[in-house]
Amino acid sequence: MLIPTSFQPLTSQESVFMGVTVMGGVVSQLAQAMVQMSHCKFLGFAHYTIAKPTQSPAFTNLFFLTNWSGLPKGLNKTNKFYSFLYGSTPLSEWIGVIFQYVATKESSNNSPIITFRIKNLSGTLLSKSVRFTYSSHLNMTLEGDIDRPYTATTGATFYDPPSGTSGFDTPRPLYIPSSNRGDMLLLEVEVEDCDLVSVSFFDLYQPEVTP
Amino acid sequence: MSNTFTSPPTIPDTGDLVAGKIIKTASFERMGNLSNYLHAFGGTSTCLSQAFDRHTCVTKSTSFVDLCRWRIPLPSNNHTTIDFHVNAQVTSTGTGTIKFTLTDSNSVAQGDSSISITSTSMGLATVSHSFSSATTADYIDIVMSGKTDAVTYDLDVQIVAARFLPLSSPLSSGATAQGSNKITPFGLGRLAANYPLTSRAGVQWRTNIETMRSRKRPLLSWSGIENPSSAFSLRGFGPKSLGVGDVETMQIQAPLFLGGGALTLWIYVVDISGTKKFAFMGRIFEVSSNGWNEFSFFPDLTNTTEESLSFGISLYKIHPSSYNQSDTLLDNLDRRAAFFGNLPRITALSLWSN
Numbered sequence: 001m002l003i004p005t006s007f008q009p010l011t012s013q014e015s016v017f018m019g020v021t022v023m024g025g026v027v028s029q030l031a032q033a034m035v036q037m038s039h040c041k042f043l044g045f046a047h048y049t050i051a052k053p054t055q056s057p058a059f060t061n062l063f064f065l066t067n068w069s070g071l072p073k074g075l076n077k078t079n080k081f082y083s084f085l086y087g088s089t090p091l092s093e094w095i096g097v098i099f100q101y102v103a104t105k106e107s108s109n110n111s112p113i114i115t116f117r118i119k120n121l122s123g124t125l126l127s128k129s130v131r132f133t134y135s136s137h138l139n140m141t142l143e144g145d146i147d148r149p150y151t152a153t154t155g156a157t158f159y160d161p162p163s164g165t166s167g168f169d170t171p172r173p174l175y176i177p178s179s180n181r182g183d184m185l186l187l188e189v190e191v192e193d194c195d196l197v198s199v200s201f202f203d204l205y206q207p208e209v210t211p
Numbered sequence: 212m213s214n215t216f217t218s219p220p221t222i223p224d225t226g227d228l229v230a231g232k233i234i235k236t237a238s239f240e241r242m243g244n245l246s247n248y249l250h251a252f253g254g255t256s257t258c259l260s261q262a263f264d265r266h267t268c269v270t271k272s273t274s275f276v277d278l279c280r281w282r283i284p285l286p287s288n289n290h291t292t293i294d295f296h297v298n299a300q301v302t303s304t305g306t307g308t309i310k311f312t313l314t315d316s317n318s319v320a321q322g323d324s325s326i327s328i329t330s331t332s333m334g335l336a337t338v339s340h341s342f343s344s345a346t347t348a349d350y351i352d353i354v355m356s357g358k359t360d361a362v363t364y365d366l367d368v369q370i371v372a373a374r375f376l377p378l379s380s381p382l383s384s385g386a387t388a389q390g391s392n393k394i395t396p397f398g399l400g401r402l403a404a405n406y407p408l409t410s411r412a413g414v415q416w417r418t419n420i421e422t423m424r425s426r427k428r429p430l431l432s433w434s435g436i437e438n439p440s441s442a443f444s445l446r447g448f449g450p451k452s453l454g455v456g457d458v459e460t461m462q463i464q465a466p467l468f469l470g471g472g473a474l475t476l477w478i479y480v481v482d483i484s485g486t487k488k489f490a491f492m493g494r495i496f497e498v499s500s501n502g503w504n505e506f507s508f509f510p511d512l513t514n515t516t517e518e519s520l521s522f523g524i525s526l527y528k529i530h531p532s533s534y535n536q537s538d539t540l541l542d543n544l545d546r547r548a549a550f551f552g553n554l555p556r557i558t559a560l561s562l563w564s565n
Contacts, residue, residue, distance in 0.1 A: 005525065031222075035245070048370075051262065053449060054448050083333065083335065121335060
């Protein structure tokens, strides 16, 4: 059946009163309204804006920068790990990701990489990781230009569930095995030669499901 | 007869519910099942999520100081257990404590819970908090405070997240509520074969749908770091208030639904004098009171994002807008409001939709 994305007008209240003939369309509208909520409105969602230091180490105490406005380039020459948490639902299967990052071409060996891993709260890897690399999936600002965040996404193509947990796949939605759906999950992000600014995780909307 | 549901839910085939088809009890049973599931699980994904780079959300205070605050919608009057998760550490051997204090929108204190942090590397820790009394509130205020046992090291928080725990099957018998709006669980036996289809079932489905459509989804929960302190130089300089730089980086993409009505925006303001202005999603709001200020507005649903095409659903940018006049509440490039302390500023922000 198709999953509506909008709050379609409900049938009138009188149509479910006593003495009124049960109409298939009325019942169908009620069913569709509930499926819209279960498979669209109440899908999992988590957004993280990452608070950055607002004082540049290059300056003394009187110069404070905004959350993101020309912070020093070339942050994170070493790998940096974030452990985001995501409240999945029993219907969660594929998680889409949209994220903002900055990367600057400071030297010829800069090579931004961002890796997403999905784990349970004990730290066990649940499915194969997903890796974004320069220049296939990530961009870099030229040195001397003002840093501005780029946006990247996993896209929403539905794949066959990945097998095993070793190695990396090129960007695709993150996969939750059936035994972990509904759990609070750890979404570990490893960032190299670039910096993460914000990230949104959300259950992918499936326009059609089989009852 | 009990108000059970399956998880994940079984869904009715709407193709079986049209004129000319024989009424199947399986379809009605699934509708009751789905209604119960929606009440139990609706709105129980992540309700609070915020991240801090290392050395930004820190304290060395030996007594509790407030670090962050959030305003979070309650799924229903039955959802009174919330799990808090943090990724945090202390910077050298010792103990740090993170405390979450809850007050509902009826000004009823709902207790506090603490997490002890002893790890000297970033690690996950969790506490489950149950409200200290029943509630009929629409939302909850959460204040996160922190302390250490000595001033020689920091408590450093990197991630904070929370979710309300879903209800278990079967649901309690009898009607319940979401704030003051009614929800009636379904006894699935009554929807099975050989029972009459009552008008009451139809009325209750309709009422449940109206109630749960109004259940809020928190799309953005942001807080500045109110009272950071550090045992080390150049640490504890995270954002204390919303600044002009956040206009560019706080750009959540979230689905909004046609027919979903107004968005609810809350901002927490301190040191206000006179009337100041703040822009969000292209609208300008006037503020003249300290504390939480509520605004309601209808989003422009024509401005979908580029990424909507990739994800097959209409996504919209949820973001503060640039307003750079002299009466702005956004902190400027010099962070004067945050660091000189007495200028009007926004220290927390929440946005909810239906």
